Amino acid sequence: MARARELFPGGVNSPVRAFLGVGGEPVVAARGRGSRVWDVDGKEYIDFVLSWGPLVLGHASPIVLDALEKAMQDGTSFGMPTELEVQLGTLICERMPHVEMMRFVSSGTEATMSAVRLARAFTGRDVILKFDGCYHGHADSFLVHAGSGVATLGLPDSLGVPAELATLTLTAPFNDLEAATTLVRDNRRAIAAIIVEPIVGNSGFIAPEPSFLEGLRALADSAGALLIFDEVMTGFRIAPGGAKERFGITPDLTTLGKVIGGGLPVAAYGGRRELMERIAPSGPVYQAGTLSGNPLAMAAGIATLTALTPELHRRIEKRTVALVKGLQKIANELAVPFTADCAGSMWGFFFSSTPVRNFTMAKASDIGLFKRFFHAALERGVYLAPSPFEACFMSAAHSDDDVADALDRMGDAMRVAIA
Ligand code: PLP
Numbered sequence: 001m002a003r004a005r006e007l008f009p010g011g012v013n014s015p016v017r018a019f020l021g022v023g024g025e026p027v028v029a030a031r032g033r034g035s036r037v038w039d040v041d042g043k044e045y046i047d048f049v050l051s052w053g054p055l056v057l058g059h060a061s062p063i064v065l066d067a068l069e070k071a072m073q074d075g076t077s078f079g080m081p082t083e084l085e086v087q088l089g090t091l092i093c094e095r096m097p098h099v100e101m102m103r104f105v106s107s108g109t110e111a112t113m114s115a116v117r118l119a120r121a122f123t124g125r126d127v128i129l130k131f132d133g134c135y136h137g138h139a140d141s142f143l144v145h146a147g148s149g150v151a152t153l154g155l156p157d158s159l160g161v162p163a164e165l166a167t168l169t170l171t172a173p174f175n176d177l178e179a180a181t182t183l184v185r186d187n188r189r190a191i192a193a194i195i196v197e198p199i200v201g202n203s204g205f206i207a208p209e210p211s212f213l214e215g216l217r218a219l220a221d222s223a224g225a226l227l228i229f230d231e232v233m234t235g236f237r238i239a240p241g242g243a244k245e246r247f248g249i250t251p252d253l254t255t256l257g258k259v260i261g262g263g264l265p266v267a268a269y270g271g272r273r274e275l276m277e278r279i280a281p282s283g284p285v286y287q288a289g290t291l292s293g294n295p296l297a298m299a300a301g302i303a304t305l306t307a308l309t310p311e312l313h314r315r316i317e318k319r320t321v322a323l324v325k326g327l328q329k330i331a332n333e334l335a336v337p338f339t340a341d342c343a344g345s346m347w348g349f350f351f352s353s354t355p356v357r358n359f360t361m362a363k364a365s366d367i368g369l370f371k372r373f374f375h376a377a378l379e380r381g382v383y384l385a386p387s388p389f390e391a392c393f394m395s396a397a398h399s400d401d402d403v404a405d406a407l408d409r410m411g412d413a414m415r416v417a418i419a
Contacts, residue, residue: 001025021387022374032059034397037383045383046406048347048392052385053201053233053258056316056345057304058397064262064303071299077291084298091305092260092268095241098250102270103279104293108232108257109137111267112195114279114287115253116141119193119226121285122275127190129183129225131174133203133359133389136195136230136255144169173358174200175208177215184219191225193253198243201233201391203359205341205348213249220252226275232257232267233391238343240310246343262304264297312396316345319403320394323347326407330414337366345394362389369417376413382406 004011010018012026019026028040035058037047047059057063071084085104092099105111116128116139128141136142143158144166170187172179174196184191194216200206220227229251231242236259239246244254252275257267270276280286291297324340324347331338337353350356351366351373370388377384385392 001028016385016387016390019386021389022371024375026386027378027383034058034060035395035399035402043381045378045381046398046402046409047383048394048406049383049385050393050395051263052390053237053346053393054261054263056237056259056393056395057262057307058395061262061304061307061397063307064300067299067303068264068296071295074295076296077294079290082293082295082298084295084302085293088260088266088298088301088305091302092256092270095236095305096244096254098244098272099254099256099270100273101276102256102268103276103287104298105267105269105287105289106265106291106294106297107137108230108255108267109139110289111232111255111257111269112136112142112228112230113139115228115255115269116193116195117287118269118275118278118285119228119253121278123192123225125190125192125225126168127170127187128168128192129170129172129180129187129194131180131196131200132171133174133206133362134195134197134200134230135202136197137232140165141169144171173360174203174206175212175357177212177219180216181219184223184225188223191223193226193228194220195228195230197230197233198247198249199234199238199343199346200359201346201348203362203389204350204356204365205343205346205391206356206358206362207341207343208247209357213243213247217249217251226252228253228255230255234343234346235259236305236308237346237393240308240313259304259308260301261297262300264294264300265291266294266297266301307396313344316394316396316398317342319398319400320345320347322400323394323403323406324349326403327410330407330411334414334418336369336414336418346391347394348391350388359389372417373410373413376416377410380409380413382409382413 001011012018030040140161143161170183235242235256253271255269278285320342324342340349351369
């Protein structure tokens with residue numbers, strides 16, 4: 001890490017990895033297998049971060065490695081259309097039929113940034129509405145009340161974002177339909193898009209209240225704006241078909257990332273054909289990428305989505321529920337103010353006596369206790385997201401024994417954290 005700090009800002013290549021949210025030295029990863037990751041000193045952890053979500057089959061899944069090995073023999077990049085792109089695109093389309101057409105990119109940031117560009121082009125308007133504590137990548141328009149790493153560092157916004165651009169991003173509290181309605185009403189001819197994480201993962205795990213997403217759908221329609229579901233984190237985690245399947249609400253555009261690359265850099269944005277046909281070269285909205293649709297990344301994504309059947313999804317979900325219920329039980333027995341929740345293979349918790357419905361409430365949870373618990377769990381070989389404002393994940397490689405083992409260790413950690 002000393003050498004890394006000379007080479008990289010904060011010693012890392014993405015801020016939350018630096019452990020500033022919890023203090024102490026980051027874990028330096030050496031290798032992973034299944035549910036486990038080992039650091040460079042040989043210490044083993046049960047991993048619930050899973051590269052921040054992509055590894056739904058676990059570390060070094062033989063299914064993914066075999067697909068990579070095979071694809072690699074034919075070359076690592078072409079900058080030409082390939083059959084692999086069609087295969088992954090078809091898999092996504094089958095699971096999310098509302099994504100009629102898509103474009104592959106290499107990061108979630110690219111996906112959301114491009115989706116907003118398309119929404120602006122389609123509507124001829126500039127303003128977007130996002131929600132406090134939702135993170136949509138680091139493009140300028142989104143670094144306003146952005147949750148996650150930004151919040152962990154205590155930076156309300158980022159320097160370097162032009163004030164003029166920031167004025168085009170309106171924010172409302174998550175789960176506050178009334179605030180969103182007021183903003184949309186006051187800006188109805190200016191709003192190009194409402195963008196939302198259907199379940200927030202970047203303020204910790206926060207589920208939408210029953211009519212919130214439905215309300216946003218109606219609001220977008222009433223203002224002639226597009227509804228964008230940012231499913232970079234939730235996609236293929238909260239249901240086999242994502243938020244549309246779980247909540248029955250159809251967005252105009254969807255952004256995907258993480259799971260669809262199976263651990264390699266892939267993301268996508270897509271939606272109705274009439275919208276996506278505006279993207280170059282079919283239409284006038286420019287967006288491109290040298291490594292977009294990279295064959296290795298496509299192969300990893302195809303292997304991952306093919307393996308992730310609805311049956312496997314249900315199996316992982318069952319273990320996630322068991323973990324979350326187990327944690328809640330431990331906290332209740334210790335009389336610790338605690339609330340935990342999950343959807344599919346995504347989960348999270350707060351040291352809070354009431355359920356958390358927005359970012360303000362997340363920030364009001366007991367952050368000091370979170371830090372003590374995090375470090376006590378880490379010491380006992382459980383790797384949780386190193387910030388109170390991040391979701392955790394489960395993979396197909398986590399067995400019932402892993403869940404029981406993790407609960408034992410986290411139970412000890414909680415006792416130590418409150419002592
Ligand atoms: N959108 C959401 C919901 C995310 O969680 C993230 C990253 O965590 C992004 C967008 C940005 O993705 P990336 O880090 O691949 O740029």
